Amino acid sequence: MAATGRTDLKLQTFLPYMLNNLAERVSSGLSGIYADEYQLSIPEWRVIANLAEHSTLNARQIVERTTMEKSKVSRAVSNLCERGLITQKRAEGDSRAKDLTLTEEGLALYRSIVPRVLDWERELLAEMSPGEYRDLMHLLQKLGARLQLLEYPET
Amino acid sequence: MAATGRTDLKLQTFLPYMLNNLAERVSSGLSGIYADEYQLSIPEWRVIANLAEHSTLNARQIVERTTMEKSKVSRAVSNLCERGLITQKRAEGDSRAKDLTLTEEGLALYRSIVPRVLDWERELLAEMSPGEYRDLMHLLQKLGARLQLLEYPET
């Protein structure tokens, strides 16, 4: 059931455009935190955050979770290794894959970033009621699921 | 009033992360249309779309509307000029600025893209009720306004 029955384009209410603008502005606001103060690029931060949540992942799994290019992930991973924030070791049973884990230092870094990042999100959401927040989450998730379907129609 | 009272980070429900993933996936889905079939980059498409709506703008105004970097806009503009899709002429009263306008050809291109793009959006929104769609728009707009405030606190 189409929710919009229009025939001409108004950018300001065009969903892809809105999403992009928002995402870009949110990203650049947020990355002020981990870029300026912690010298982490966005891809690096994402790798760290994913490892913090799942303790051990390989690059492919990070790709799946983040929709980043695998080369992007690969480069982020090798930077983080050089900086001693994560370690890699060949996965048992498949020696192509490498199991990635945060080092103590990486974990400590993550832990010092998280509260800042959550504060920032709280600021952003300061004027939303809990109900609005729930609706927003729900709608974005729904959009994500729909997108998944369009990307992989067979599934 | 904070809508989220959490102390640890779950990426899958972290708003900036969700917005980014969605925006990226939406962008790449959409740009399949104007990139593959019309040889337009995202910045070029945005310039065109803005000019189609406002008939005459200069680069600065496009920057304001799109939150693109001014160098990005500048490069998109000069490509589009070379391809004869827009024209520039020095603005009356301020000969630093250049008034940009779509050519007939540019406008025709735009008109052939719009329905495709709207179809795509309709597909994306196919499973949303009008109410959900309204809510989504409203919430995203609210987020945008809040962001504006955080970016320019004085205003």
Next chain:
DNA sequence: TACTATTAGTTGCAAGTGAGACTAATATTA
């Protein structure tokens, strides 16, 4: 077993990017 296909991850390259220096024009101030 040999053959082919698939997968994990890296790398080279061409293109795109952001930041800031820069030019030229306009505004502001004294």
Next chain:
DNA sequence: TAATATTAGTCTCACTTGCAACTAATAGTA
């Protein structure tokens, strides 16, 4: 008016990116 600041847009440079080609390992097939 001169001196300074601001603005519009371009350009350069170092960096990032996406894509495709690549290596090495694994899976599937006959």
